[in-house]
Amino acid sequence: MTTRRAFLASLAAATATPRLGWAAVGNPSYIAAAKRPDGSYVLAGFDTKGAGLFRLPLPARGHAGAAHPQRAEAIAFARRPGYYAVVIDAVSGKALHELTPPDGRQFNGHGFYIDGGATLLTVEQLAQGSDGLIGVWDVASGYTRIGEFATHGIGPHDVRLMPDGQTLVVANGGIQTDASDRTKLNIPDMRPSLVYLSLAGDLLEEVRLDDELHQNSIRHLALREDGLVGFAMQWEGEPGMAWPLLGLHRRGAAPVLAEAPLPDELAMKGYAGSIAFSADGSEVAITSPRGGRLNRFSSEGVFLGGQRRDDVCGLAAHPEGLVASDGFGGLIVVGPDGARPLALFDDLAWDNHIVAL
Template sequence: MTTRRGFLASLLAASTLPTLSWADAGSPAFLACAKEADGSYALYGITAGGADTFRIPLPARGHAGAGHPDRPEAVFFARRPGAYALVVDCAIGKVRHRLEPPEGRQFNGHGAFLQEGAILVTSEQMADGSAGRLGIWDADGGYLRIGELSTGGIGPHEVLLMADGRTLAVANGGIRTDATDRTKLNLPDMRPNLAYMTLEDGLVEQVSLQPDLHFNSIRHLATRDDGLLAFAMQWEGPAELAPPLLGLHRRGKPLTLAAAPEGEQVLMQNYAGSIAMNGAGTEIAITSPRGGRVQRFDASGQFIGALARADVCGAATLPDGFLLTDGMGGLLKLSEGRAHPLGLRARAWDNHVVGL
């Protein structure tokens, strides 16, 4: 029989067990999914210098995800429209949980932690009609689903936690899609918008593009500490046009759109696949795997340069620039307009790099 003294001793021992951190997973600065040379898929941890810190096999292609702020734990989503997300213990390479949205919902490839990692929110849409939802999950309680909120738009894609620690920015892409094959069903009438939300109040602010730019689907987001939000877009309108693919916004203000000079703008092929700000918040980069292009803008939206890089898409923040990945296994640092190779792997990096 357990004695009181033995019980208290066991409690003390449990309370002094070490808590795992990202150092136990090799101290990665970034997470990214990739397709291996043999056709399999994996999740990688990557240092700021481009070295691998861990490799964890995945059952299928991953899109993007979210890294827990403290625990060596990552949530990665199946390629949208996805029916599952995996919570991976990156220290031991084990899948801890498999998340599935409620009946009639689909994951849309992105999520974010808030409340110091206690809560996970997931970008979702209704399978019928593509109305946007934010799924709310109790991350500290075993990732139980505890609620959801309307995003106030159609086809939400990325969700991002703002610097205040409570406001979420949501990119409502505006596109209604078929539940099985992602066929776009409403392009003539699509209406993207940028939404700001909190768990307590739901939708607190929403801004839309001007009507003649309603074909510009808002997809991906980046922010800095003073609340400036940058967003990347993908044009679904007439192919011969080359509209701006970068937007900037501050709450309570109108949207500002930013374009490169005409010849350079055309090279993006109307598609921005990812976006990031540099560590100082003075530069914004958008990537185009279709155009093999990285464009750089200052924080006011002025074009400052471009880099040619085949199949480049992943972009993330470095203190003095950007980490970029491409579909041919390349990793490079972009700093002050100059590219510095960090390595070439026998794998195809997927669309996004998740910073920790």
């Protein structure tokens, strides 16, 4: 297992020479965090055919990540509540930078690059009270933190840049957690929201669900090229309920909640772990590792069918539709005609997300 001392030593050994582009590691299509049999963690890259292209060591369990749009650099974020994010040279495997949130803040597992890779945005919250923040980091100066702004909600988990390049959409989960762990403190009084912000942090629009759904935590986001936002939810209320776990939203309109037939909704066990639009944008799907289930919907919210798969969670667009990962190292492709195996990495247990490059 990679020790923190060894990891920091690799960080110190990184050079400041110009970095190569993604072609140097085979032009990967995806990155995803995983656990190895010896208990160590890696960030792995693979292509649309399921071929593994690289594995980069992580100091602890990863959650999601982001790829620099020009250089072969990937950043991996720790699972919430997180206290590290690491930038890794995908060619050499060396750690280039390790980011830590300022005192009193926590990383919440997600982030991405803007401005052609000049700026990194990280999803964060205050350790006390869980008020949401977006951290702003300057990449050229070695990932220097240069600012932050509020998400206008608590417990944010995911953020995306809208197609206009000027607007952020944020999933505020609405959950207040203990400063040191994942204990949930405010379940009866949750107020999840979907918000749109300017890049300066101005609140442009706020979307809330009906009162009866105030315990449906808005967790993960998917974005279509025309600005249609998909959001995946996790039910924190009374167990055994079958509330919709997928929402669709366009700015200025009311959200559309996509309902599956009762058996298919119950099969999700109240938990949607990942969400993605298909490559052509005609479908959107959510996964549940708890239920071993992948449910597909049209982009209008009509249920199209479900797919059983033990411990399935990671999800991303694929030329044939969607690609999904599971905790046993499997990758499958899901299209209109069903699912087919793509690859099996029998020495990896895939974590929650697949990030498309």
